[in-house]
Amino acid sequence: MTLEIRTATDNDWESICRADGRAFGFGYTDAEMAERRPLHDLSRFRIAVDNGEIVSTAGSYALDVTLPGGVCVPMGGVTWVSTLATHRRQGIMRQVVEAVHADIDSRGEPLATLWASEGSIYEHLGYGIASQVRMTTINPRLASMGAEYRCEPGSVRYIDGDAAIDAMTDTWERFRRCRTGEVSHDHAYNEVVYPLRARPDGAMSGAYYLSHADGYAAYRIEQKWNTGHPAHILHLIELAAVTPEAHAALWHTLLSIDLVGEIRSNVIASDDPLPFLLDNQRALRTIELNDGIWANVRDPAICFGARSYRCSDRLVIEADGKRWAIEGGPDGASCRAVRTRPDLLTTHAWFSALLYGGTLPSTLVAGRRMTARNADVLNRADLFFGTALAPHCQSHY
Ligand SMILES: CC(C)(COP(=O)(O)OP(=O)(O)OC[C@H]1O[C@@H](n2cnc3c(N)ncnc32)[C@H](O)[C@@H]1OP(=O)(O)O)[C@@H](O)C(=O)NCCC(=O)NCCS
Structure with a gap:
């Protein structure tokens, strides 16, 4: 085996998608590869090539992360880490990730973080668990909020198109500075992500956006008609509330959506005050609490x-x-x-x-x-x- 580890170029994009698809078990169509391409700066990607074939990949996103106290630092969000099954457990991922770390260091970014697909991979590479992710389920039929939280008519509205992209950019920028561990989403990112979310995802609808002057929520609906006993699943995919009023108003609206039997999410922080706004706190159940972000301080x-x-x-x-x-x-x-x-x-x-x-x-x-x-x-x-x-x-x- 003659292994070359090098920086990816524009020409490698489709081969990277195919290699990663094999490692993770997905396959992008040509159109999907094209629309996701602007999200990736390939000069931040390193690949291992064996006899002309890409066998391992890793890259990073240039992000800004909030630290305790509200100060933000630039950060390399490590991503697309994969090695083909034919080349695993030979130390190739380690070499490719170390090359990505060297790139992050050379750009003067003091921190690398990632989401891990499995719990036992990244401690070997200097990463420790810095935050947690919580899977929750809410039964909206048990989850009533006091009348005092009912928002003024018109204070929460549905938005889409440019209004949603602007809210995702401007409100998010205010929100993410209030929470340690949250990262930047710039306008260019939201312009790519918005149409991706607008399309159905498996059994789920395209995303709907609820907007408030100081927050927004994005969700998809998975229809479950249950022959006359509708109990759709509302998948909450993002909720950014800058003020307690926006938080209560958005939740009051989400809990009022008809035909929904369950609200599922992995974006509600472990200390979110929502249970205290409910008449019955157990209407929100934590199903799992897992490692979230892994950090490697460079x-x-x-x-x-x-x-x-x-x-x-x-x-x-x-x-x-x-x-x-x-x-x-x-x-x-x-x-x-x-x-x-x-x-x-x-x-x-x-x-x-x-x-x-x-x-x-x-x-x-x-x-x-x-x-x-x-x-x-x-x-x-x-x-x-x-x-x-x-x-x-x-x-x-
Ligand atoms: C995870 C993956 C990238 C590892 O690639 P690899 O080239 O086999 O990894 P390496 O041989 O460089 O292993 C580096 C270290 O991590 C450990 N490691 C790698 N994968 C591991 C796993 N799945 N579970 C436990 N340990 C693992 C190895 O034991 C090794 O430790 P050591 O150097 O102390 O012996 C590869 O198995 C893969 O593509 N998996 C599917 C996609 C995926 O989950 N990617 C991670 C996304 S966050």
Whole structure:
């Protein structure tokens, strides 16, 4: 086998789609490949080629991510990681992903993150779990909201076309800065995504958009007529509410949609206040709580120096032999390499997991992924790194 690892070019796009399709089990038509092409900057993709055939791929999206305190940093959203079944477990994915990391580093992006298809792949590559994803189901027939949440007539409306693209761009930009872990969606992205979502997806309808001055929601409907007992499934695919009023108004409207027997979603944060707005909190059930975003901090000084901390303190963390002193508080911080005695000892993956504030040092210590100098240090570390709002990401990249 003569393996070449190189940067992808425009000419590789269709072969990348075919290789990835084989690895993940999908197949794009020519039209689908063409319409998705603008979402991908192939200069950020690396491919392994064996005898003229693409056998492994990985790339990244240029994104901006919100950190605790509301500061945003540029980030490489790693994606399209695959190796053909004929070439697996020979270390090829590792080489291709490391080439993508080198590209992210060369662009000055201090962070790489990804969604993992399987839980056991990415710790080997320096990634730790930074946020969670929750699968929920709501029975709208049990989920009544108090009359006080009924929105003013006209404050929530259906939108489509350019109005939906503008809401997805402008409202999202305000929303994503309020939640650690959420990422940028620019206008060009929304112009591609809107027509993709407008088409039916399997048994689901095209997307509908509900708009409020400070929020919007996107959903698809899967019809279930059940011979006279309609119980459609409403699949909530995005909900961006900048204010509590927008959140309540959008949910009041979603829960009022007729013929719906279930609302399913994986975009509701674990600390979303919705259950408290319902007369019966158990109308919302959590079906699964899984790992969400995996983070690999490429530049600790920039990442841990950019976020804020819940209280003022200074802690030294040793990760894979390198020691970092983080000193900061609610108003800002600095992070620099030091030689002093560490308070916490871990690997690069679980050091990275601390960035968003959703994975606490005490959890990692109890899970044997970290050790602490003593119980007092561990208590301080939990107070320091933890955040009020759970980090969360609705964007799948
Ligand atoms: C996941 C996938 C890309 C791995 O490709 P690969 O070329 O076989 O991976 P490598 O040989 O470079 O393995 C790198 C490391 O990850 C581990 N690893 C890879 N895939 C793994 C898996 N599915 N489960 C557990 N560990 C895995 C390997 O053991 C290896 O660890 P080591 O270097 O410490 O021994 C490939 O199996 C694939 O295409 N799967 C289907 C698509 C997919 O799920 N992609 C990931 C999207 S997030």
